[in-house]
Amino acid sequence: MLKFKFLLWMLTQLLQRQIKTNPDCARYVAGKDLVFQIRTEAGVGRTFFLRDGAIRSVAGLVDQPRFTFSFKDAGTGFATLSAKDSQGAFLRALGNQDLVIHGDFLEVMWFQRLTAFLQPPKKPSPYERTAF
Template identity: 40%
Template sequence: MKFPLLLWALSLLMKKAARNNPDFRKQLEGKDFAFQLQTADGGIVRQFVVANNSIRSKRKAHSNPAFTISFKNADTGLRILTSKDKNAFMRAIQEKDIAISGDLSLVMWFQSVSKYLKPSKKK
């Protein structure tokens, strides 16, 4: 149950960054594609649509995602997406805990914008 909640929270963080973070908004300029994060069996899936300098998200598979990141299972997805280890994602690919299909340049884009999605720390 925690993995679907994490994917939903990720969509909220992306929407907030699209509204409030000029650096993130700049990364959205000219982008028009969909991607999805899911478990390997497709039991848990969330699509993200990048268009018009904004992000929309739904809890269902997209008919034509530009890329898909599939995690071995929900626990693995939760562990990797919440890891503080900067190499966790790459290690998971090497260990086949993650499978990626589609446009790898857009996967790299997703990895690069993830730095804007950290919750802000209270001062």
């Protein structure tokens, strides 16, 4: 449970850093007003607020977020959110119904693109040609 809570807190920190240091990320969130939450079925979770080009979060849940990711349990949430193959893990969790999404799917898609800013830059393959 603690690892899940810590991971959600860290998500806020990592997104804050990207917004401050990555101009593309800052442009992506500019003007966005969004409240969402990531939680377990048991009700443990965190609410995220995106407003005025900044993100913050608080422990606990609100009544009417724009969308909610609800994991079966904290272990499943941690494993899914911290997986190296994040997109595959996310899709498997949805397929197994270990993750249920409620709310505005357009906002979910927007959030998925936001999390792409957290991925490390792709290293070129040694087999790719480079321009001289």
